[in-house]
Amino acid sequence: MQTPSICELVSVWEWGLTKHPVQRALKLLTTAFPQTPLDTLAQLSIGQRDAYLLTLRELVFGPKLVSLASCPHCGERLELAFDVADIMVEGMHLLPEPKLQETFSVDVGDCQVQFRLPNSLDIADLVSHNNIADSEQFLLERCVLAVHNHCKQTTDELRADIPSIRDAIVRHMAEVDPQADMQFNLVCPSCNHQWQVLFDILLFFWQEIDAWAYRILREVHTLASAYGWHEADILGMNPHRRQFYLQLITSKN
Ligand SMILES: [Zn+2]
Structure with a gap:
């Protein structure tokens, strides 16, 4: 990285x-x-x-x-x-x-479910369909790759099993991707x-990047106004040296 x-x-x-x-x-x-x-x-x-x-x-x-x-x-x-x-x-x-993600399998009752985890493409697609009433079901339909059940054969019948085993699949997804849910207990x-x-x-x-960018561009403005330096040169400067020049300008004023 x-x-x-x-x-x-x-x-x-x-x-x-x-x-x-x-x-x-x-x-x-x-x-x-x-x-x-x-x-x-x-x-x-x-x-x-x-x-x-x-x-x-x-x-x-x-x-x-x-x-x-x-x-x-x-x-x-x-x-x-x-x-x-x-x-x-x-x-x-x-x-x-980073590498391409793997698929997982979980047994739920008579069914064996193969699934992958939701990714950024799924979330982007969910956002683009901004009137989806059941976002969890939307993601499950994308992420469940196959449902194997000995008694049923057709794809529609197998897909029809998803709502009944939905909680188990969601629970298993959370177990294999725990970083997706960062929660704090507060008092x-x-x-x-x-x-x-x-x-x-x-x-x-x-939000941090946004605040940082406004601050750094204000610094560029201050230094460029005082010394006539180019933006790229100021941004490429060592932060300590940049702060030193900013302090000189402040002390002069
Ligand atoms: Zn309170």
């Missing part, structure tokens, strides 16, 4: 301003794995994709994460401070280079209310 340069990250941010979060995720991964075909990255399971995004976030901004949550009972604002390691499922941090210090919040690494990482 490669750490993107400041110039690359600014370019990804600019490109991603008008894109859907799923496309942003894939663009970020292409900077981290420039040798890996986009199609392979798009077919990573959501858990694998998010593990890579967590690792990339650690490379770009470090291991500490700070987020905010509001108590749904009394509205108290909580600050959540944690490390990437706290939410990374064991072993996911050491994932090898409100004011009213003791307990609840769970979902941590969305893509949303979190993109």
Whole structure:
């Protein structure tokens, strides 16, 4: 995995301003794995994709994460401070280079179900059908590859089994792709209310990139105005040296 340069990250941010979060995720991964075909990255399971995004976030901004949550009972604002390691499922941090995903099999009653895990292409397709009433069923119909049942033969009959064994398939998918569901147990210090919040690494990482890009472009503006340097030269500058010049401008004013 490669750490993107400041110039690359600014370019990804600019490109991603008008894109859907799923496309942003894939663009970020292409900077981290420039040798890996986009199609392979798009077919990573959501858990694998998010593990890579967590690792990339650690490379770009470090291991500490700070987020905010509001108590749904009394509205108290909580600050959540944690490390990437706290939410990374064991072993996911050491994932090898991305490769095409595998298929799985689970026995449910009389049926044997073969399935693959939902990936970014499935989510993108789900988003493009914005009036889907049952998103879980939509994903299952894409991800269940075959249902084997000794008593039934036709494809339609086999497909008709999916709703009755749906919970078992979803449960098994979660077991083999645990990184796809990052949840925190929270307790409100004011009213003791307990609840769970979902941590969305893509949303979190993109908000950080957005704030960082605005800050770095303001710095470019300040330095370019003072010294007449080109944007590419300022972005390519060592961050310590850039801060040094910014401090000189501030102290002069
Ligand atoms: Zn509360």
